[in-house]
Amino acid sequence: MAIKHSQFVIVGLGRFGSSLGRELIELGHEVLGIDLDEETVQDMSSVLTYAVSADCTDEETLRSLGVRNFDCGVVAIGDDIQASILTAILLKDLGVKKVVAKAMSELHGRVLEKIGVDRVVYPERDMGIRVAHQLVSPNLLDYIELSKDYTIAELAVPKCLNGKSLNDLNPRARFGCSIVAINKANGIIIAPSATDVLTERDIMVIIGTNEQIEDFEATVIR
The missing domain is CATH 3.40.50.720 (NAD(P)-binding Rossmann-like Domain)
Incomplete structure (x- = not known):
């Protein structure tokens, strides 16, 4: 990406x-x-x-x-x-x-x-x-290709997203990809809700097509 x-x-x-x-x-x-x-x-x-x-x-x-x-x-x-x-x-x-x-x-x-x-x-x-x-991709920590088009990616949360909720990002509606887990300092949130808030240096686990994740990263992570 x-x-x-x-x-x-x-x-x-x-x-x-x-x-x-x-x-x-x-x-x-x-x-x-x-x-x-x-x-x-x-x-x-x-x-x-x-x-x-x-x-x-x-x-x-x-x-x-x-x-x-x-x-x-x-x-x-x-x-x-x-x-x-x-x-x-x-x-x-x-x-x-x-x-x-x-x-x-x-x-x-x-x-x-x-x-x-x-x-x-x-x-x-x-x-x-x-x-x-x-x-x-400086924010990409890991990358697993599920198929030719679908990917699971781990992205570090940058400073610009600190304090943002998943509802604020709304990745599924805006880009078609989904944040399926958030790895925080005190543990992992599996299937996070829209109200869960991101903190700088959290790790987002995202699933979607290569293009969807690329669009998400280019648009949201600046």
Whole structure:
């Protein structure tokens, strides 16, 4: 559920990187894919906005590709931990606004955190499609696709909705989606009533079509 179109650079176009890239493109974003393997780059060139074969551990190469202008850099390198760490450092140094990196192990993840990576992803726990939705929507905490069209999403309640009741939002009448639960600090409200009031940092569990939830987020969560 994207609020605005963004530009992503994905370094490493293996299973995870290519899955993530495909979904970001489906969501309407621009994606530059970088991989050493020319055959992989050729396969993805018709899918992504741009795809290039390049050495991601070379600072001048990354600089020449203009990576500092991208909103988010994703290090999705497969089995070369040294290249993963060095690429993450270079993306941070070159001024990429947000850097996300795939970790192969807990130790690898801790190293990535130490060097300032904004988010560490473990492929065993985070599928590429789910991560794509989370990256482009700051209020989206979790995302489960029930079918091609229907989704359950967890959205954090922003400050602008603090004190609003579900009746004030009226999501079913206005957007066609439903808030089926509210996770509050003192417990979860299942099937909340129209009089239940939201508090900043509550978590809304919403069900509806992808378009309905996207409209709700774009209109209500500003």
